[in-house]
Structures are given as structure tokens and as C-alpha cells.
Amino acid sequence: MATILRDSDFEKLLGSVIKNGNKENIRPNSYIIRLGSKGEYLSTGREFELGEDRKKKGIILPPGHSIGVSSIEEIDFSKETINNLFPGKAFHGFLAPTTDLSREGVVVSSTQVDAGFCGSLSWTLTNTSSQECKYVYGEALFRLTIFKLDDDEIPQAFYSGYYQGQKGYVRSSRKGAPVGMRESEWEEPYLDDGPEESLERLMKAGYPWQAVAMKLTEIDNQSKLVSQEYREIKKTMDSFEGEIGNIGNTINNSIKEALNDGTLNNLIRSVVSEEIPQLYSWTLIKAISALLILSGLIISIISTQSILDFVTRHGAIIGLIVIIIGTTIMALRNRPKRRNKSK
Secondary structure (H helix, E strand, O other), X not given: OOEEOXXXXXXXXXXXXXXXXXXXXXXXXXEEEEEEEEEEEOOOOEEEEOOOOOOOOEEEEOOOOXXXXXXXXXXXXXXXXXXXXXXXXXXXEEEEEXXXXXXXXXXXXXXXXXXXXXXXXXXXXXXXXXXXXXXXXXXXXXEEEEEEEOHHHOXXXXXXXXXXXXXXXXOOOOOOOOOOOOHXXXXXXXXXXXXXXXXXXXXXXXXXXXXXXHHHHHHHHHHXXXXXXXXXXXXXXXXXXXXXXXXXXXXHHHHHHHHHHOHHHHHHHHHHHHHHHHHHHHHHHHHHHHHHHHHHHHHHHHHOHHHHHHHHHOHHHHHHHHHHHHHHHHHHHHOOOOOOOOO
């Protein structure tokens, strides 16, 4: 039956089975794998390279993002290497994340290391929490448990797959979907329902999709409020247009009726017949008054001998003065009145 290696066994593995290892990372029945230098942000495809002697010393994992990372240590489970330490035996490894990751809401899948595998280890970290997580180069993240297989548990063929002998971060080797398949041949998880049901499913999907769904719900409510207010404004404007149109129609109809039945013509004739005689009478009164004043002056001058002699001697000058005064009065009379300016 397979047995789990203990701490004293792990000390023998450093430098051969576990390359770039550190004695401080040995636990009672496991070894802690550390964060390596190379990796990739899966959401953006951006690659990075960390190191104590490099500009970038750590990585930031935002909420909802996934990141592919590699290990500092290289594992050598080849038949030759294991025989040098444990003749006739083979190793099989079990790799799981430390409990610190799960406590922080970071999801990492457990995996296994087949007998005969050689190379670096790679994982994917997904942050399902609401806070960003930070990890520095060389930080302990994964726990490696090694099983020493008995004779009847040693496989006939050791591992020799795509990931064999590769170092650093290695992307998935899975081939893409076959070419030429129709859309109807693919099964999808979505139902034939409306946007409300889709939004509800998004709300139940957890962070960060729940936050996105809440924001979409808020935008939808605001758009409905704006649409309702727009309908009210348009309804009011249509009502105003209707009232203005009714007033215009009433005025036009009144004018047409007045023209048709002669009311407007009679009104104009009545105003003209009443106002023109009054204007004519007032003008006639002013003219008669001016004539009477002039007659009175002439009679006064003729009746007084001294005044008559003075007028006779200086008639030309007096006439010129009268003309100037009359012209001045007419000019002042015809000049438009200035409006009073408010102070």
C-alpha cells in the first residue's frame, strides 16, 4: 500500500526530486510550493515576470479575475531520479492550495502529479471575494503531498505528456473546438426568456456579477423614470398645442363671421363716423380761436395811434420777428417728444 512521505524523507528530496527547494518549506508530511516568476492574467492575456531582482515583486488579483501562475520549484518524478533515492519505487504527488487561499475567497483547484513527471507546476487562481488580493514572489501557496507507491501500484508507463520537461508558466494544451460545427449543434445553458429573467440569474451568480446586475437594475429604473417624465411633458405640450389651436380657430372664425355678416365693417364705419366729426370740430374751434386772437390784436393796434405809428415805422422788423417766432413754435410743435428715462 502507498505510504505518505514524512519530513525526513523530504529533506532527502531537496536538490534532486524537488529542485530549487527550501528546507524551511518542509512540513510534517508535505512540502509547501512557492509562487514562481512567470504567469498570465487570463482576463486580459497580459503576461508578467516577477523576481527579487526584477522591477515587479508581486501581483495584484482583483475581484472576479483569474490568473495563471507557476512554481519556483521544479519536480522530477522520473524513474531514474527516484531509483537513486528509493530503488524500485515510484512517486505520485497530490497538490492542494493552502488554507490561507480559501479563507481569502481565492479558488484554486487541487491536482495530481503523475509518476514520471518532470517540470514546473502551474495553477489558476480565481478571486471570488470582494477585495483585491496581493501575492509576492516566493510566497507559499500550495501544499505538495508525495505518495511512495508499492510494487503493485507502480504504473507500466510513466508520464510523458505535453507538459513534460517544461519550465515556468505553461498554458493549457487542450485543443479548441472542431471547425465546421453549426450553432444548432452546441448546447447552451441559457433559457428562452426575457431580460428580467436573465438579470435575475445574473443577480444570483454572486460577486462580481451581482454588483453588475444591481447597477443594470438601477440604470433600468432611471430609464423608466425618464421615459415616464418625457411622456408627461409630451402630453402637456400636446395639450397646450391643442388649446392654442382652438384659440386661433376661434379668432379666425370670429373674424370670418364678422366679415361675412358685416359686423366689422359696421364697427369701422361707426368709429370713423363718430371720431372724424369730433376731430373736425376740434380743429375748427382752434382755427376760429386763433383768428379771433389775431383780429383782437389788429383792432388793438389800429385803435391806438402811438402803437400804429410804432408799427408803421418798424413794420419790417416786427414782421420779421413774428415770422421767426411762428417758425420756432411750429418747429417745437413738430419735434417728437423724448421719453422720460427712469433714474
